[in-house]
Amino acid sequence: xxxxxxxxxxxxxxxxxxxxxxxxxxxxxxxxxxxxxxxxxxxxxxxxxxxxxxxxxxxxxxxxxxxxxxxxxxxxxxxxxxxxxxxxxxxxxxxxxxxxxxxxxxxxxxxxxxxxxxxxxxxxxxxxxxxxxxxxxxxxxxxxxxxxxxxxxxxxxxxxxxxxxxxxxxxxxxxxxxxxxxxxxxxxxxxxxxxxxxxxxxxxxxxxxxxxxxxxxxxxxxxxxxxxxxxxxxxxxxxxxxxxxxxxxxxxxxxxxxxxxxxxxxxxxxxxxxxxxxxxxxxxxxxxxxxxxxxxxxxxxxxxxxxxxxxxxxxx
Amino acid sequence: xxxxxxxxxxxxxxxxxxxxxxxxxxxxxxxxxxxxxxxxxxxxxxxxxxxxxxxxxxxxxxxxxxxxxxxxxxxxxxxxxxxxxxxxxxxxxxxxxxxxxxxxxxxxxxxxxxxxxxxxxxxxxxxxxxxxxxxxxxxxxxxxxxxxxxxxxxxxxxxxxxxxxxxxxxxxxxxxxxxxxxxxxxxxxxxxxxxxxxxxxxxxxxxxxxxxxxxxxxxxxxxxxxxxxxxxxxxxxxxxxxxxxxxxxxxxxxxxxxxxxxxxxxxxxxxxxxxxxxxxxxxxxxxxxxxxxxxxxxxxxxxxxxxxxxxxxxxxxxxxxxxxxxxxxxxxxxxxxxxxxxxxxxxxx
Numbered sequence: 001x002x003x004x005x006x007x008x009x010x011x012x013x014x015x016x017x018x019x020x021x022x023x024x025x026x027x028x029x030x031x032x033x034x035x036x037x038x039x040x041x042x043x044x045x046x047x048x049x050x051x052x053x054x055x056x057x058x059x060x061x062x063x064x065x066x067x068x069x070x071x072x073x074x075x076x077x078x079x080x081x082x083x084x085x086x087x088x089x090x091x092x093x094x095x096x097x098x099x100x101x102x103x104x105x106x107x108x109x110x111x112x113x114x115x116x117x118x119x120x121x122x123x124x125x126x127x128x129x130x131x132x133x134x135x136x137x138x139x140x141x142x143x144x145x146x147x148x149x150x151x152x153x154x155x156x157x158x159x160x161x162x163x164x165x166x167x168x169x170x171x172x173x174x175x176x177x178x179x180x181x182x183x184x185x186x187x188x189x190x191x192x193x194x195x196x197x198x199x200x201x202x203x204x205x206x207x208x209x210x211x212x213x214x215x216x217x218x219x220x221x222x223x224x225x226x227x228x229x230x231x232x233x234x235x236x237x238x239x240x241x242x243x244x245x246x247x248x249x250x251x252x253x254x255x256x257x258x259x260x261x262x263x264x265x266x267x268x269x270x271x272x273x274x275x276x277x278x279x280x281x282x283x284x285x286x287x288x289x290x291x292x293x294x295x296x297x298x299x300x301x302x303x304x305x306x307x308x309x310x311x312x313x314x315x316x
Numbered sequence: 317x318x319x320x321x322x323x324x325x326x327x328x329x330x331x332x333x334x335x336x337x338x339x340x341x342x343x344x345x346x347x348x349x350x351x352x353x354x355x356x357x358x359x360x361x362x363x364x365x366x367x368x369x370x371x372x373x374x375x376x377x378x379x380x381x382x383x384x385x386x387x388x389x390x391x392x393x394x395x396x397x398x399x400x401x402x403x404x405x406x407x408x409x410x411x412x413x414x415x416x417x418x419x420x421x422x423x424x425x426x427x428x429x430x431x432x433x434x435x436x437x438x439x440x441x442x443x444x445x446x447x448x449x450x451x452x453x454x455x456x457x458x459x460x461x462x463x464x465x466x467x468x469x470x471x472x473x474x475x476x477x478x479x480x481x482x483x484x485x486x487x488x489x490x491x492x493x494x495x496x497x498x499x500x501x502x503x504x505x506x507x508x509x510x511x512x513x514x515x516x517x518x519x520x521x522x523x524x525x526x527x528x529x530x531x532x533x534x535x536x537x538x539x540x541x542x543x544x545x546x547x548x549x550x551x552x553x554x555x556x557x558x559x560x561x562x563x564x565x566x567x568x569x570x571x572x573x574x575x576x577x578x579x580x581x582x583x584x585x586x587x588x589x590x591x592x593x594x595x596x597x598x599x600x601x602x603x604x605x606x607x608x609x610x611x612x613x614x615x616x617x618x619x620x621x622x623x624x625x626x627x628x629x630x631x632x633x634x635x636x637x638x639x640x641x642x643x644x645x646x647x648x649x650x651x652x653x654x655x656x657x658x659x660x661x662x663x664x665x
Contacts, residue, residue, distance in 0.1 A: 015548030124368015226536040270541030
């Protein structure tokens with residue numbers, strides 16, 4: 001019973017939900033990238049690598065320009081560049097997209113670890129000073145609402161950006177001609193091609209978007225939360241985002257709900273001092289929860305029909 | 317292009333991507349000048365915290381670099397990215413005829429125990445622990461010197477500062493609740509925390525000390541999250557004992573307007589919220605060990621660093637320390653140095 005009351009104490013605190021939403025919004029960016037990429041028919045497991053690359057270059061840029069916005073742009077370009085490689089390999093060369101994604105993830109670890117050592121003479125890059133950090137924005141008036149104010153209106157700027165992007169992506173994907181074409185390309189590229197849609201261009205665009213979004217998430221992690229670069233600092237968040245994408249049935253809001261479950265898990269794991277159970281157990285909870293929900297509640301999760309299948313005009 | 321040729325190009329592109337990984341695998345950085353026959357070769361292996369932890373590992377590296385410039389040794393560093401790297405990294409140096417291999421961290425105790433037995437002619441310096449066998453039981457090796465610190469004495473002094481600030485109502489929330497975020501429940505971390513608990517309780521017996529472990533030494537995010545939780549429980553001073561991870565404590569504390577305390581080295585530049593740091597002069601210990609090999613005075617066994625020999629200490633941060641508190645810190649320092657009081661080294665539940 002003590003544990004239940006401790007759990008309750010945690011669940012009613014604003015700090016807990018503030019943290020959960022922050023981590024959920026962080027994961028939502030690469031998850032959304034994955035949704036766009038896979039909806040267009042390109043399997044993408046490379047969010048981890050693109051995020052790590054973004055994280056690294058955001059720190060490099062923040063240290064050189066002392067400006068978080070420049071750093072965000074550089075991070076997004078870096079993530080986008082990694083995505084372009086993935087797009088090139090999987091669309092132009094029709095290679096196995098899982099292997100290409102995997103290569104990107106491994107290459108990103110090597111590249112950033114190497115450059116981190118190289119640029120700093122093996123000491124590791126400096127901590128980003130406050131002028132280069134992404135700010136927390138307290139929305140005037142609304143942030144004074146008890147509980148809700150702290151959770152929704154005292155967040156890092158990227159949290160708001162992430163939520164806005166989710167809404168926009170959902171609108172574009174399901175309510176516009178562009179979205180319809182993107183989905184068509186991912187379900188039945190031959191038909192789309194016959195109808196005069198440029199399959200390759202849409203796929204390139206979607207994959208690069210996933211890189212930009214993952215790069216943004218990397219910047220959020222590196223100069224919004226940690227304020228420093230550490231080797232392999234994304235530590236699997238890209239893969240969690242991948243799981244969230246599948247979990248959310250390849251829809252932006254579905255992926256976001258899944259991301260929030262993992263966000264709550266992160267916040268729970270941080271509460272070990274309050275809840276009196278071993279922390280490893282708490283860290284396990286979100287993943288067990290994910291398994292249970294995935295097996296029991298979500299039902300069958302079907303990817304877009306042409307996901308992972310390179311498109312060859314005329315069927316070769 | 318034919319399909320086969322496409323595949324070949326794709327494969328080649330993928331292989332190109334792997335190049336940086338291969339480059340990084342040989343992660344040994346030779347920062348040496350010319351190595352003549354009688355130049356002493358020293359290899360340093362970091363624990364998973366890595367060189368950019370702004371604390372422990374980077375301090376050991378400072379000592380190494382100082383030795384390189386002052387003693388003219390050949391200095392090489394290998395960073396460990398996971399626990400399974402320890403034995404290969406140590407063996408790599410030992411097997412290539414290095415005179416001294418420095419292992420940074422308690423977590424490498426059994427790796428050193430194993431490798432030092434295989435290479436009896438190579439000398440080892442192990443920071444923060446005595447060598448251990450595979451089961452973690454301490455063992456004796458005639459070629460290993462253990463550099464140990466009484467972290468609890470440094471922890472006690474930052475505890476005194478925190479306790480007095482709480483008692484006098486000079487902390488941000490006047491909550492009489494403070495926190496400590498450790499990286500992992502291992503002796504060097506717990507020594508600091510035990511000292512901190514003792515110092516706080518000595519000055520403000522009503523204060524509550526929250527203790528949490530992040531299970532992480534490099535990624536700052538889990539530590540920032542732990543700090544959030546402690547703040548939600550009312551903590552207004554948080555002591556980080558988690559290396560690079562703990563930098564997250566300092567910046568998160570700054571964001572939320574509480575005081576924080578740095579560890580291992582003066583961390584006041586990391587964030588405005590840092591009011592003091594509990595330091596541990598790993599650089600001095602490392603330098604001394606290298607020097608002892610250079611001048612032939614190397615001895616196996618244990619070297620202990622404490623307040624008395626200036627091996628650990630208290631460094632001011634971004635908050636001016638009031639005169640009465642400074643007096644108290646000085647007086648406790650003297651009592652510890654003289655042996656009049658002993659600071660406990662185990663964390664109270």
